Amino acid sequence: MTTHLHSPAVAATAVHKSYGDHVVLDGVDLDVPSGTVFALLGPNGAGKTTMVQLLSTLIRADSGQMRICGHDVDREPDAVRAAIGVTGQFAAVDGFLTGEENLMLMADLNRLPRRERWRCAVDLLERFELTDAAGMPAVTYSGGMRRRLDLAMTLVGKPRVVFLDEPTTGLDPRSRRTMWDVIRRLVTDEGVTMFLTTQYLEEADRLADRVAVLHRGRLVAEGPPEELKRQVGDGHVTLRFADPDEYDAAARILDVISRDESALTLKVPGRGDVGSLRRLLDRLDHAALTVDELRIHTPDLDDVFFVLTGDPTARQEPIR
Template sequence: MTTRAPAIAAHDLIKTYPGDVKALDGMGITVEAGTVFGLLGPNGAGKSTTVKILTTLARPDSGSAVVAGHDALRHPDRVRRAIGVVAQKSGADPVATGRDNLLLQGRLYGVRGAALTRRVDELLDRFDLADAAKRTVRTYSGGMQRRLDVALGLVHRPEVLFLDEPTTGLDPEARSAMWEEIARLKGDEGLTILLTTHYLEEADRLAEHIAIVDRGRVVAEGTPDELKGQLRGDAVQVELREPVGPVEAQLLETALAEFAGVREAVLDGVRLSARADDGPAAVPHILAVLEREGAAVASVTVARPSLDDVYLRHAGRRFAEADTTLVTAGGAR
């Protein structure tokens, strides 16, 4: 039995930007052919820098990257012919029509004549753009523009399609519609998709395999169910009325750790996160400890494990908090 080579194999990627900003710090992923791979991380974690290197738009300081069987550093031209890229910002010409954008993209990749016309018609129908094909792109809604961007990435039938934050900036309805389009792409025979996102639900819904990125490196990897399955029990979250200092937080965490069924208690500001074998049974004890220490409670929730809980376990802080911290500090890109 012949084993297919990975569609993407990147190892030990290092990338530092001016100002000593380390975007990638030993980044490595392996993407099996024909799968949807999610690169999940907060803004600034290094996802876009990884995509830039894999799509030959940037070079790492060190490390290796092979895409569609071609060395991205030694043979970037071969990689470019084998991939499609949907960047965060639209690459369509706003003053040209949707059809003309697709025709131009096809010609750039050497597709000509009747084959190109058939492919453009197919993509316009597939992405529900046929009625708007003769309109200039600047008249398109945000959702229509993103669908056109995906169609542009598929004109030449690439082996690997990169979707870099494809739903950022879309309203909930347009985002949901784009999710449906991406889900349908899974059925394309042989197409490999690398999806970068900072939406937990997006990665959970679309990706067959996920790598969680933090500070320019992978901190956890597996299927969504595997990652969530590593966290036994329930997730308990308590919101306090007022933040507590580091000394009080340490005392509370120590007190909670003494209760047999409560694990991984972390108190950060006004939010207490913990794991419990039986969440509902643990809540009264947790509240009693907080009351004893003078910490007033605003709300309590108990839920099954989520990707946010996975991120908390491996990165030591919640996803939204990492998002804010990295953007404020100007961390990895």
């Protein structure tokens, strides 16, 4: 511990990774101080998972340097593996084993002192609200339970750095909030460093001390979430049109964040206050365009990308 007190938990310099012609990461620099929560924010396909796979020794970078708690990822992979825990996007649990057996498996593989193994499993089941389901095979668990078991398994080895790759993607709102509570408690109680990836601005805002935005393999912004939110502003307005021609005409005269051709909807920046809404509607009226439906939204990833990159097509795939 003491030897690496001053080295950052995660440090990466000029990391490049391509698959064939497809450049996934194009020179990424990262610096995550010990004991903090870092969120890598980006849409599907931005390279978030690749970054986690590189840092967690699953794959190798084409070039660049990465260190975890002072250990070089390339040259000392076992020292890195001993320091980290990874919870991926797809729950890495053994479905044929029960929750308790999964935790005991991790206790064995982490070679905990024999007397502590059982204790550790029981404690984690309790903490993650899995005690009732401890004796059931993990295949019977709900999505939220599997994620919690997955994270509990990651913690058996007492990792100093925990990677959470999209910890709440695909979860219902209630399970998501439970997961957030669990993550926040981990940071305050255990002082672990968290490296999480997410496509939800709200999640990064709730959990992270610092946020970096990944866009087409490069970081386009980095800072505290408040700073990011200040830059992004207050949200956007969705306009739905009944007529494709009017939709096209509106797309030409307005600042559009993103558009959905099939639903005939446009997203435009705006706080949703009376003044700015009136100006927006006046503009449409002036052009004799009729809006079928209007909705006001709090900021999301689309807004971030529009502000940071001016690129309305940042999101290449729809988000579930």
